[in-house]
Amino acid sequence: MSLTREQAAGRIMVALDYPDAASAEALVSSLEGIPCYMKVGMQLYYAAGPGFVKSLKERGYKVFLDLKMHDIPNTVKGGANSITKLGVDVFNVHAAGGVDMMKAAMEGVDAALAADSSLQRPLVIAVTQLTSTSMKVLNEEIGISGSVQDAVVRYAQLTKQAGLGGVVASPQEVELIKAACGDDFQTITPGIRPAGADVNDQTRIMTPRQAIEAGTDYMVIGRPITAAADPRAALQSIIEELI
Numbered sequence: 001m002s003l004t005r006e007q008a009a010g011r012i013m014v015a016l017d018y019p020d021a022a023s024a025e026a027l028v029s030s031l032e033g034i035p036c037y038m039k040v041g042m043q044l045y046y047a048a049g050p051g052f053v054k055s056l057k058e059r060g061y062k063v064f065l066d067l068k069m070h071d072i073p074n075t076v077k078g079g080a081n082s083i084t085k086l087g088v089d090v091f092n093v094h095a096a097g098g099v100d101m102m103k104a105a106m107e108g109v110d111a112a113l114a115a116d117s118s119l120q121r122p123l124v125i126a127v128t129q130l131t132s133t134s135m136k137v138l139n140e141e142i143g144i145s146g147s148v149q150d151a152v153v154r155y156a157q158l159t160k161q162a163g164l165g166g167v168v169a170s171p172q173e174v175e176l177i178k179a180a181c182g183d184d185f186q187t188i189t190p191g192i193r194p195a196g197a198d199v200n201d202q203t204r205i206m207t208p209r210q211a212i213e214a215g216t217d218y219m220v221i222g223r224p225i226t227a228a229a230d231p232r233a234a235l236q237s238i239i240e241e242l243i
């Protein structure tokens with residue numbers, strides 16, 4: 001796999017896990033000119049709201065809104081409808097909500113697009129098993145038997161059946177997901193840790209290079225960049241690892 005610097009940057013989604021818009025803004029400014037995705041998750045969205053998402057879009061960023069919706073189908077349909085109106089590029093639901101819930105998300109998207117033809121169609125993806133979940137937790141706490149890989153592939157197949165475009169999983173599962181759901185089915189993978197980096201609360205990890213070689217489409221990276229003394233240098237070093 002050989003990527004240009006720009007292609008490598010475009011495969012990275014920087015997780016803006018910050019408590020307020022000012023802190024996130026400082027990180028975004030420090031990365032100016034690098035064409036990576038920006039990922040807005042619960043912490044920042046609940047604090048800064050849709051205005052921050054719109055400001056990223058106005059500045060030309062591709063945005064992954066990572067709110068992991070998991071509710072009854074009617075509520076998820078409404079949520080997906082509102083998110084589509086924000087103009088984000090990617091958003092997600094939990095595959096554990098089931099096929100009807102995931103189909104409802106797609107209905108919410110379709111209704112927004114039917115009402116406003118200027119909107120873009122977002123990529124809708126589903127979370128399989130969180131990358132912090134180990135086999136021990138899956139089996140002994142959550143009570144799902146079998147391997148994490150089996151659970152992830154099953155969720156991925158349900159996600160495809162519901163008509164979504166891909167899943168969130170660990171890079172360790174990308175090859176199995178692609179084998180089960182096809183090469184075009186997108187894999188968005190957190191659990192990325194450069195060699196020697198703090199693992200934090202992640203359990204199913206790979207280095208950026210290993211993830212790209214495993215075939216991941218996009219890698220989500222937070223603390224290895226945001227907690228670095230020089231976030232721009234940390235991101236550039238990851239990009240160098242990928243080219």
Ligand SMILES: O=c1ccn([C@@H]2O[C@H](COP(=O)(O)O)[C@@H](O)[C@H]2O)c(=O)[nH]1
Nearest residue numbers: 015041129130131190191220221222223
């Ligand atoms: O299974 C999942 C789903 C989402 N995430 C999110 O990705 C980033 C990872 O941040 P790091 O600091 O690189 O660990 C974070 O926003 C999570 O909410 C995930 O880690 N695993």
